[in-house]
Amino acid sequence: MDVTLGLLDQLPSSDGGGGVPSGGSTTMRSILTGSKSKEDNNKNTMVVSTEVTSSYPAVVDDESLDGLELGLGLSIGGGGLKSKTAVTGGWSQYARILTAKDFPTTLVSEPNNSCSSSSSVNIPNSSASGTKRTATDSVSPPNGTSVVGWPPVSKAHRMPNLANQMKSPTENFISKSEQNKSKNRTVGIKDYSDERNGTANKKYRSVKVNMDGTLIGRKVDLNAHTSYEMLAQTLHEMFFSKWPSKEAVKPSRLLDGTSEFVLTYEDKDGDWMLVGDVPWEMFISSVKRLRIMKNSESNELASRCEENSERYRD
Amino acid sequence: MTSSFPEEVLEHVLSFLTSQTDRNAVSLVCKTWYETDRWCRNRIFVGNCYAVNPRILIRRFPDVKSIELKGKPHFADFNLVPEGWGGYVYPWVVELARAYPSLEEIRLKRMVVTDESLEMVAKSFNNFKVLVLSSCEGFSTDGLAAIAANCRNLRVLDLRECEVEDLSGHWLSHFPDSFTSLESLNMACLVSEVSFSALERLVARSPNLKTLKLNRTVPLEKLSTLLKRAPQLVDFGTGAYSAEFRPDVYSSLAGVFSACKNLKSLSGFWDVTPAYLPVINNVCSQLTSLNLSYATTQSPDLTKIVSQCCNLQRLVVLDYIEDTGLNTVSLSCKDLRELVVFPSDPFIGDVDVQLTEHGLVAVSEGCSKLHSILYFCRQMSNSALIQISKNCPNLTCFRLCIIEPRAPDYQTLEPLDTGFGSIVQNCQHLTRLSMSGLLTDRVFEYIGTYAKNLDMLSIAFAGDSDLGLHYVLSGCDRLRKLEIRDCPFGDKALLANASKLERMRSLWMSSCLVSFGACKLLGRKMPGLNVEVIDERENVNSIPEYAPVEKVYIYRTVSGQRFDAPDFVRIMGKDKDAVYNLS
Numbered sequence: 001m002d003v004t005l006g007l008l009d010q011l012p013s014s015d016g017g018g019g020v021p022s023g024g025s026t027t028m029r030s031i032l033t034g035s036k037s038k039e040d041n042n043k044n045t046m047v048v049s050t051e052v053t054s055s056y057p058a059v060v061d062d063e064s065l066d067g068l069e070l071g072l073g074l075s076i077g078g079g080g081l082k083s084k085t086a087v088t089g090g091w092s093q094y095a096r097i098l099t100a101k102d103f104p105t106t107l108v109s110e111p112n113n114s115c116s117s118s119s120s121v122n123i124p125n126s127s128a129s130g131t132k133r134t135a136t137d138s139v140s141p142p143n144g145t146s147v148v149g150w151p152p153v154s155k156a157h158r159m160p161n162l163a164n165q166m167k168s169p170t171e172n173f174i175s176k177s178e179q180n181k182s183k184n185r186t187v188g189i190k191d192y193s194d195e196r197n198g199t200a201n202k203k204y205r206s207v208k209v210n211m212d213g214t215l216i217g218r219k220v221d222l223n224a225h226t227s228y229e230m231l232a233q234t235l236h237e238m239f240f241s242k243w244p245s246k247e248a249v250k251p252s253r254l255l256d257g258t259s260e261f262v263l264t265y266e267d268k269d270g271d272w273m274l275v276g277d278v279p280w281e282m283f284i285s286s287v288k289r290l291r292i293m294k295n296s297e298s299n300e301l302a303s304r305c306e307e308n309s310e311r312y313r314d
Numbered sequence: 315m316t317s318s319f320p321e322e323v324l325e326h327v328l329s330f331l332t333s334q335t336d337r338n339a340v341s342l343v344c345k346t347w348y349e350t351d352r353w354c355r356n357r358i359f360v361g362n363c364y365a366v367n368p369r370i371l372i373r374r375f376p377d378v379k380s381i382e383l384k385g386k387p388h389f390a391d392f393n394l395v396p397e398g399w400g401g402y403v404y405p406w407v408v409e410l411a412r413a414y415p416s417l418e419e420i421r422l423k424r425m426v427v428t429d430e431s432l433e434m435v436a437k438s439f440n441n442f443k444v445l446v447l448s449s450c451e452g453f454s455t456d457g458l459a460a461i462a463a464n465c466r467n468l469r470v471l472d473l474r475e476c477e478v479e480d481l482s483g484h485w486l487s488h489f490p491d492s493f494t495s496l497e498s499l500n501m502a503c504l505v506s507e508v509s510f511s512a513l514e515r516l517v518a519r520s521p522n523l524k525t526l527k528l529n530r531t532v533p534l535e536k537l538s539t540l541l542k543r544a545p546q547l548v549d550f551g552t553g554a555y556s557a558e559f560r561p562d563v564y565s566s567l568a569g570v571f572s573a574c575k576n577l578k579s580l581s582g583f584w585d586v587t588p589a590y591l592p593v594i595n596n597v598c599s600q601l602t603s604l605n606l607s608y609a610t611t612q613s614p615d616l617t618k619i620v621s622q623c624c625n626l627q628r629l630v631v632l633d634y635i636e637d638t639g640l641n642t643v644s645l646s647c648k649d650l651r652e653l654v655v656f657p658s659d660p661f662i663g664d665v666d667v668q669l670t671e672h673g674l675v676a677v678s679e680g681c682s683k684l685h686s687i688l689y690f691c692r693q694m695s696n697s698a699l700i701q702i703s704k705n706c707p708n709l710t711c712f713r714l715c716i717i718e719p720r721a722p723d724y725q726t727l728e729p730l731d732t733g734f735g736s737i738v739q740n741c742q743h744l745t746r747l748s749m750s751g752l753l754t755d756r757v758f759e760y761i762g763t764y765a766k767n768l769d770m771l772s773i774a775f776a777g778d779s780d781l782g783l784h785y786v787l788s789g790c791d792r793l794r795k796l797e798i799r800d801c802p803f804g805d806k807a808l809l810a811n812a813s814k815l816e817r818m819r820s821l822w823m824s825s826c827l828v829s830f831g832a833c834k835l836l837g838r839k840m841p842g843l844n845v846e847v848i849d850e851r852e853n854v855n856s857i858p859e860y861a862p863v864e865k866v867y868i869y870r871t872v873s874g875q876r877f878d879a880p881d882f883v884r885i886m887g888k889d890k891d892a893v894y895n896l897s
């Protein structure tokens with residue numbers, strides 16, 4: 001079997017000369033000898049070469065090829081294992097946290113509340129993806145980077161836990177008829193993964209919970225809870241069950257801001273919010289993770305957020 | 315010599331050849347055989363709707379009863395193909411309606427199907443019998459209503475994972491009372507509630523109904539009513555499988571299931587209430603196929619069920635089954651041929667679910683007939699892969715997805731080259747392979763050397779250089795479909811193996827290092843290929859020729875370039891002077 005060199009010799013080269021000698025696979029091997037040295041790098045788990053071929057691969061002779069380094073081009077499409085620092089990056093956004101004190105109860109159910117998660121529901125994701133024409137469904141591995149279409153699970157199997165949340169159209173907590181009036185399009189389970197429709201989508205049924213002062217975080221299955229009270233109860237058992245019974249940490253007090261700790265969550269836009277402001281269904285649809293904060297910190301942040309929210313309330 | 319062999323005899327002989335590959339081979343023998351085949355071939359398969367066009371099809375095959383068309387490339391399933399790319403069935407339906415009024419079957423995969431198309435299908439073919447739409451989109455329940463109302467002889471209406479604009483469930487009520495020929499109905503992907511009484515009456519007047527797959531809105535309490543009407547069912551998909559436990563409902567359901575003596579396949583089980591799972595105990599030993607991919611319940615419940623399925627051949631399940639459950643599978647399901655394990659939380663890096671490589675190794679050890687695997691997990695080792703390859707030398711399809719890209723062997727931290735190398739070396743019948751994890755060019759050398767029967771290969775986040783791609787293109791003689799994403803493969807290997815591309819159905823490369831210039835060159839020099847550059851960047855016209863494209867989709871075609879492409883798709887090189895398509 002011989003390898004026809006095909007069109008390799010017809011690549012334009014800057015000096016116009018030097019074709020590649022025709023031949024079989026041996027020629028190909030010699031052409032690419034430069035990259036063979038990369039095999040030594042394979043012992044390291046990450047081959048991160050950021051150099052992308054900057055000139056058209058004018059295949060002339062072996063010498064010039066040694067200079068060519070085909071990097072992994074991790075900027076294209078996003079990497080998977082990189083940037084573990086993104087996790088800590090997310091934490092710095094808690095400056096926009098709110099407490100229940102900032103909001104009179106009437107605002108709680110308003111969908112246009114700029115600080116509530118529902119406002120983010122209506123923003124089509126294409127605005128967040130820069131110059132891309134259509135938003136592509138993106139995956140967020142735990143380190144925070146997004147990889148489009150990975151893992152390769154088709155829509156029907158992307159969110160089995162979510163699929164089980166689906167009730168009949170009239171009961172859906174995200175009113176599909178409202179969401180899709182402009183598009184006149186109602187689809188099934190795919191609505192929840194399809195960011196193009198602007199519906200709240202990526203919902204992590206199982207979210208991480210971290211508490212200030214505790215090193216190890218826990219995971220809580222939101223699917224198994226139907227109300228804030230239930231969630232508070234579970235969290236209380238997880239984090240406070242070993243404490244001598246302290247009035248300060250009764251489950252309900254996690255929610256009403258009167259205890260030493262405050263329950264907050266990060267929504268799909270990366271904003272940190274106080275748990276309990278929005279209806280349960282809306283909360284589930286946008287929560288990414290939970291954090292039990294010390295009340296002293298949250299007060300300071302709340303005032304900061306109040307400043308921010310003033311700007312939105314025109 | 316051919317004159318002493320009457321064509322009628324040849325035709326009769328050829329009629330026993332049903333496989334498309336055989337038919338295609340036969341048609342190449344000589345002119346007489348070509349002619350005979352084209353006159354009597356009435357089942358047509360078009361693997362890429364843009365490889366050919368309706369006129370060419372109609373010119374060659376004058377009498378077609380069944381047609382299967384595929385549109386978008388496979389990676390469209392993972393949102394890598396932007397909306398509006400193409401794959402429209404309407405132009406086909408128009409021509410088919412004109413040329414083949416007695417067409418009976420249409421099967422479409424990954425195509426855009428409009429209500430107009432469905433209406434045209436419903437009204438153009440008097441004897442229309444089978445409509446199968448897999449992963450299609452673009453239509454609403456109105457289109458389904460047209461099918462229901464007009465296709466008097468319909469036998470199969472099968473919607474697999476379609477995106478349907480679900481206006482209401484009323485479409486089902488359009489089946490007239492005189493309609494009794496239904497054999498298979500799959501509406502699992504629909505959301506709206508259909509009228510239960512209409513459904514019940516439909517089932518009751520369909521004595522040939524063998525397959526019924528309900529959607530989520532049909533409640534568990536009503537299943538008995540339906541199953542009582544159709545004890546002859548072979549393949550049944552439940553609706554939402556949850557309800558408050560009531561002994562009367564339970565025993566009623568258990569009773570009707572027991573009466574389904576022909577039941578071989580079960581699916582559905584959304585939102586499963588574990589207490590109701592044992593109703594199927596009595597049919598477990600009959601089952602050859604079980605799909606629990608929506609059953610979000612824990613390992614003990616799942617294990618109890620599978621442990622009774624001694625005749626199971628196909629199992630689809632979530633990773634909730636865990637290693638312990640798969641161990642039970644390996645002991646109980648000795649006839650297993652196909653295993654699919656989906657991730658319950660694909661977007662979370664670390665979960666509490668105890669599903670590792672051990673589960674897969676166990677099944678490979680216990681189930682000697684296993685030939686098809688699709689497995690999502692979070693860790694893998696070379697030794698496990700080697701073991702699997704030795705346990706299952708008859709593997710035909712091996713698709714492994716380690717959730718984290720570029721994950722190495724978790725024990726040795728080495729690449730998984732030797733593991734996958736072992737797979738291709740020991741499994742000589744392997745026709746489909748999907749890889750993941752940390753992989754260098756070496757794995758591609760193994761593939762090029764050993765995977766001589768490989769038909770389809772999927773690669774992601776792998777390789778070091780063009781050498782990897784070159785090994786595959788030059789070594790895999792039978793390769794027809796290659797899809798690559800996020801690999802450092804560029805122009806050299808592609809151009810060096812340009813002629814190979816004409817012997818393949820298609821090549822997809824996204825987030826790689828293939829340049830605009832190379833695509834243009836390829837498109838210009840290879841008239842038998844369409845080189846589609848799919849690039850949505852706004853400033854794409856000012857991007858230099860040496861820069862990489864976002865995505866390129868290359869496929870062979872006898873139809874020339876297509877004119878239904880959107881502006882972010884450029885058919886490269888077809889016009890000598892312009893790079894961009896003309897439409």
